[in-house]
Amino acid sequence: MSETAAVLELRNLRKLFPAGRSGIWARTSEFVHALDGVDLRLEKGEILALAGESGCGKSTLALTLMGLEKPTQGTIWFEGEDVTRQSRAGRQRLCRQIQMVFQDPYESLNPLMTIGEIVAEPLDVHRLAQNREERRGRVEKALEEAGLKPAHIFMNRLPHELSGGQRQRVVIAAALVLEPEVLLADEPVSMLDVSIRAEILNLLAELRERRGISVLLITHDLATSAYLADRVAVMYLGRIVELGETQAVLESPAHPYTQALLSVIPVPNPRKRRERIILQGQPPNPVHVPAGCRFHPRCPKVMERCRVEDPVLAAVGAGSHQAACWLVSGGGSDE
Amino acid sequence: MSAVTTTSFGTIWRSARRNWMALAGLSMLAAAVIVAVFAPLIAPYDPKADLKVSIDDIYAPPSAAHWLGTDDAGRDVLSNFIYGARVSLIVGFFASFISVFIGGTIGITAGYFGGRVENILMRITDIMLVIPDLPLAVVLVALTKPSLMNIILVIGLLGWTGTARLVRSQTLSVKERKFVLRAKAIGCGHFHILRRHIFPLVLPLLVANTVLVISLAILEESTLSFLGLADPTTLSWGQMLNFAFTRGGVSAGAWWALIMPGLGIVWVVLGCTLLGQGLEQVLNPRLEWHHLSVGPKMVARGAKEERP
Ligand SMILES: Nc1ncnc2c1ncn2[C@@H]1O[C@H](COP(=O)(O)OP(=O)(O)OP(=O)(O)O)[C@@H](O)[C@H]1O
Ligand SMILES: [Mg+2]
Numbered sequence: 001m002s003e004t005a006a007v008l009e010l011r012n013l014r015k016l017f018p019a020g021r022s023g024i025w026a027r028t029s030e031f032v033h034a035l036d037g038v039d040l041r042l043e044k045g046e047i048l049a050l051a052g053e054s055g056c057g058k059s060t061l062a063l064t065l066m067g068l069e070k071p072t073q074g075t076i077w078f079e080g081e082d083v084t085r086q087s088r089a090g091r092q093r094l095c096r097q098i099q100m101v102f103q104d105p106y107e108s109l110n111p112l113m114t115i116g117e118i119v120a121e122p123l124d125v126h127r128l129a130q131n132r133e134e135r136r137g138r139v140e141k142a143l144e145e146a147g148l149k150p151a152h153i154f155m156n157r158l159p160h161e162l163s164g165g166q167r168q169r170v171v172i173a174a175a176l177v178l179e180p181e182v183l184l185a186d187e188p189v190s191m192l193d194v195s196i197r198a199e200i201l202n203l204l205a206e207l208r209e210r211r212g213i214s215v216l217l218i219t220h221d222l223a224t225s226a227y228l229a230d231r232v233a234v235m236y237l238g239r240i241v242e243l244g245e246t247q248a249v250l251e252s253p254a255h256p257y258t259q260a261l262l263s264v265i266p267v268p269n270p271r272k273r274r275e276r277i278i279l280q281g282q283p284p285n286p287v288h289v290p291a292g293c294r295f296h297p298r299c300p301k302v303m304e305r306c307r308v309e310d311p312v313l314a315a316v317g318a319g320s321h322q323a324a325c326w327l328v329s330g331g332g333s334d335e
Numbered sequence: 336m337s338a339v340t341t342t343s344f345g346t347i348w349r350s351a352r353r354n355w356m357a358l359a360g361l362s363m364l365a366a367a368v369i370v371a372v373f374a375p376l377i378a379p380y381d382p383k384a385d386l387k388v389s390i391d392d393i394y395a396p397p398s399a400a401h402w403l404g405t406d407d408a409g410r411d412v413l414s415n416f417i418y419g420a421r422v423s424l425i426v427g428f429f430a431s432f433i434s435v436f437i438g439g440t441i442g443i444t445a446g447y448f449g450g451r452v453e454n455i456l457m458r459i460t461d462i463m464l465v466i467p468d469l470p471l472a473v474v475l476v477a478l479t480k481p482s483l484m485n486i487i488l489v490i491g492l493l494g495w496t497g498t499a500r501l502v503r504s505q506t507l508s509v510k511e512r513k514f515v516l517r518a519k520a521i522g523c524g525h526f527h528i529l530r531r532h533i534f535p536l537v538l539p540l541l542v543a544n545t546v547l548v549i550s551l552a553i554l555e556e557s558t559l560s561f562l563g564l565a566d567p568t569t570l571s572w573g574q575m576l577n578f579a580f581t582r583g584g585v586s587a588g589a590w591w592a593l594i595m596p597g598l599g600i601v602w603v604v605l606g607c608t609l610l611g612q613g614l615e616q617v618l619n620p621r622l623e624w625h626h627l628s629v630g631p632k633m634v635a636r637g638a639k640e641e642r643p
Contacts, residue, residue: 066520095522107513112535121531122521174521 006077007182007214008042008065008098013074015060015238019287032286034060035071036238036294039313042182047208047215049225049246051261052235055286058218059103061235062184065216066100067091079181096126099175103187105167109159116155119143119174126178138177145210146173147203165196172203183207186218201228222258223265226250231320234258237284237294243313244321254316254323256299293326301327357613360546363606367599371420378414382570386410394589404591406575407582415570416595422571423553423603426487430552433491435545438498443537445499446506447529457503464496472555476564483569486559490552498544502537509536543614550607557600572596 016031034057042048050058063069065076067086075084083094102108109118119139122128129135143151146169159167168188175183185204189197205228207213219225225232225246232249234242234257242255253259260277279298290297296306305326313322314329370377379402386392392409395401403412445456472489479485509515510533518528559565560573563581567574575596579585584592 068516068519092522095520100517100520102513102517104513108517110514110518110532110535113531121518121523125521125523125527171517174517178521 005044005079006041007044007079008040008216009077010038010040010061010065011075011077013038013040013061013064013076014072015057015064015069016072030287033238033289034286035064035074036286036289038074038235038238038240040233040240040243042214042216043231044181045208045212045214046230047205047217047228049217049219049222049229049232050235051219051222051225051232053261053284054220056235056284057238057286058220058235059186062100062186062216062218065184066098067094092126096178097180098182098184099178099180101168101171101175101183101185101188104191105164105171106191108171109167111159114156114158115143115148115162115170118159118170119177122174122178128178139173142173142177143170145176145207146170147199148173163196164192165200168192168200169203172200172207176207179211180213182214182216184216184218187220188217189224190220197224198227204228221265222250222261234261237286237289239294239324240313241295241325242323244316244323245319248316248319248321252316254321254328255295255325256301256327257295258323260300293324303327303330305330354613354617356609357617360606360608360610360613363602364546364610367420367424367603367606370417371424374417374421378411378417380411380414382410382414382418394584394587394592396589397591403595404589406589406592407578407584412575412592412595415575416572416599419570419572419575419596420599420603422483422569423556423573423599426483426490426556426571427549427553427603427607429487430490430494430556431545431548433488434494434548434552435498435541436495437492438495439502439537439541441495442499442502443506443529443533446503447510447525447533453503456499460496460499463493464500468493469555469558472559473562473564476559481564481566483566486556486565490555490559494548494551494555498541498548501544502541505537505540506533509533540615543611545611546607546614547611550604550611553600553607554604572599 013035014033014037015035017034019030019032036057038057038061040048040050050061052058060069064071067083071084075082077083078094078097083090086094113121116136116139119142120129120135123135123138129138139155140151143149143154148154148166148169154162154166154170159170162170172183172188183204188204189200192200201224204215204217208215217225217229222232222234229246231244232242232246233240234249234255236257242249242253242258249258250262253262256277260279263275263277277300280300284294284298291310292308293299293302293306293311296302299306303326309326311324311326311329313324315321316323316328375381386409388409392405393407395405395409397404401411401413403416406412406415441456441460445453445460472493475489475493476486479489515528515532518532523531556565556571557573557576560571561577561580563577565571565574565577573596576593579589579592579596
């Protein structure tokens with residue numbers, strides 16, 4: 001896996017938001033550390049799951065990759081090219097390569113536009129279709145590829161006539177018409193009915209098979225990622241704390257935070273059931289990131305060193321499995 | 336584009352049917368427009384024709400020949416009234432068109448771009464808002480040549496503040512919606528987003544607002560004419576009232592010369608107000624707690640139905 005080229009690479013990416021809607025009186029010098037030094041590679045044709053609890057910065061990461069938020073610091077590389085600070089034309093070119101699927105399919109479609117118009121819009125904006133026939137052909141192809149078959153019956157419908165799952169397929173189709181290299185899927189199924197979640201996830205897996213698209217699958221539950229991801233990245237308070245092949249991370253999590261996350265997922269086999277780890281302490285506050293290891297106030301295995309020194313990602317065992325924890329890099333065992 | 340516009344106007348038509356206020360207002364307005372358009376066919380006399388006037392023809396009471404009597408120049412009041420609808424409606428439509436265009440542009444620009452652009456535009460709007468319209472209009476009209484065009488311009492250029500604030504607040508809420516973010520992710524430029532994603536969703540409200548602005552413009556035109564600031568050769572309803580007052584209509588007891596123009600103004604303004612408020616009620620449930628936007632009735636109207 002590590003020999004393949006990275007489509008997308010982030011180095012030390014930081015994004016700060018001014019904390020609190022400051023009025024005239026609140027001169028703010030405090031910041032929300034939404035992204036606090038993210039290093040991540042998305043390999044060509046892989047599905048990388050990015051997991052973490054609410055507010056840890058997953059959406060901010062996606063929006064920053066899309067160029068919709070400006071990173072405070074750090075660099076983004078797309079196919080070996082630094083795309084962090086782009087001219088408008090550069091960003092325009094980039095967004096043909098990187099597309100995004102949003103969390104809420106009920107809100108991400110303009111209620112007044114027909115499905116045909118919605119899917120054709122990216123083509124119009126980027127002037128990709130020479131004539132009406134080509135335009136229509138590409139729109140229908142994208143719709144069918146996103147699983148809306150036969151495409152022509154959807155063309156003139158309005159979003160409110162479609163189910164949530166179908167709407168999410170429309171969003172995916174509108175991303176696919178641009179034939180992107182990378183798809184950022186920000187919790188694409190969390191607003192959907194449980195019964196259709198698997199269908200949408202299967203669609204993503206299928207697209208990867210057929211088109212070789214790389215997918216960054218943002219999720220807040222690790223069980224989803226286990227379903228189709230090649231690799232998993234676990235994020236905590238704006239930083240990646242564990243990273244590795246799905247099986248390695250899920251079966252032998254090295255970071256206490258990952259262990260806690262996994263321990264609360266119900267396991268079908270009762271003999272394999274792990275002891276539940278309930279995290280203690282304050283919920284994380286991205287304004288005041290703890291000194292030392294950012295997880296130490298809630299960590300059940302906290303040591304003296306964790307309160308002072310910030311651990312970086314270090315190899316766990318032989319593979320590409322990495323974790324940012326002193327238990328790993330400090331020579332301690334992970335159990 | 337066509338699909339979008341039809342949908343928006345389809346929405347308006349459907350909400351108009353559901354709402355008796357809007358429907359009544361629409362009928363009243365339609366009646367006035369028909370009278371104005373077909374004035375030459377409906378009116379029994381041509382108000383511009385030369386006539387020979389005897390003393391008996393001046394302020395003559397209603398008779399078979401003149402159903403609503405005659406005015407100070409011996410002209411038929413009914414015909415004046417019918418032709419007067421043209422002037423009032425022309426001023427109303429064109430002035431409100433100017434107002435809504437300026438207000439809409441300022442509101443949508445301020446709301447969408449935010450930041451310093453918004454600050455500057457909304458400060459200008461606030462300044463315009465606190466300057467009392469009527470005295471300023473009086474001064475401006477008095478300083479310029481009294482012509483229909485000048486009246487339209489003055490009313491139009493002064494009456495856009497309410498629209499600007501309303502459109503801005505609507506734009507603020509539309510631009511936060513996720514499909515606008517998705518449009519940016521697709522690579523749409525600002526102009527495209529404004530045209531395809533913001534404007535169509537602001538449009539229904541803008542149309543409802545236009546109707547209210549028309550009524551304000553008509554009222555203002557009548558006021559200026561009544562104060563004698565209009566072109567004396569264009570006979571609007573306000574002008575008819577002015578003549579009746581200043582040329583002895585009251586002392587002659589010629590109630591017919593006063594009542595008709597007054598009724599005309601009330602009819603059109605009431606029609607616009609009913610239609611506009613009816614539409615707003617259906618289209619913008621937010622107004623029910625947004626007492627700062629436009630019009631005096633916002634607070635009083637209870638939150639009855641339509642709470643999302
Ligand atoms: N535009 C913004 N202005 C200020 N703070 C922001 C902004 N966007 C995000 N944040 C803050 O940044 C942090 C990360 O937010 P983000 O939306 O990326 O979290 P998330 O991991 O996607 O959460 P969720 O699972 O709830 O979607 C949060 O504390 C959030 O309050
Ligand atoms: Mg999110």
